[in-house]
Amino acid sequence: MSTRSFDTMINPQIEELLDRVDSKFSLVTLAARRARQINSYFNQLGDTPGHMVPPQVSSVARKPLSIAFEEIAADKVVRVDHPHHDADGLAADAEA
Numbered sequence: 001m002s003t004r005s006f007d008t009m010i011n012p013q014i015e016e017l018l019d020r021v022d023s024k025f026s027l028v029t030l031a032a033r034r035a036r037q038i039n040s041y042f043n044q045l046g047d048t049p050g051h052m053v054p055p056q057v058s059s060v061a062r063k064p065l066s067i068a069f070e071e072i073a074a075d076k077v078v079r080v081d082h083p084h085h086d087a088d089g090l091a092a093d094a095e096a
Contacts, residue, residue, distance in 0.1 A: 011066075012073035020072050027072070034068035034077050 021027045041052035042064070055067050056076035071077045 012069060016073050017069060020075065030077065031065060031068045031072060034071060035064040038064040038067050 017027055017031075018024065021030060037052060038055055041054055044052060055071065057067065057070045057074050059067050059070050061067050061070065068077070
């Protein structure tokens, strides 16, 4: 029996994303929190500039969750537990 690789709907692939975090729960939590930040950033465009961090990757994806997954795969977003980071406990890499 041969194994075949199938295209998935998620890009980057789930295996690549899971290599960046310690569990599936961490992946879901990190991606959801970052997607919320990205969504807030896009919603505040045109208003007074806020403190939101813009997307850290060039992406053709238009959905915040897809952009968040791409950032995780590129090691642009990491989970931190530090009081000087945002309320979600995320820090985006500022060297994008």
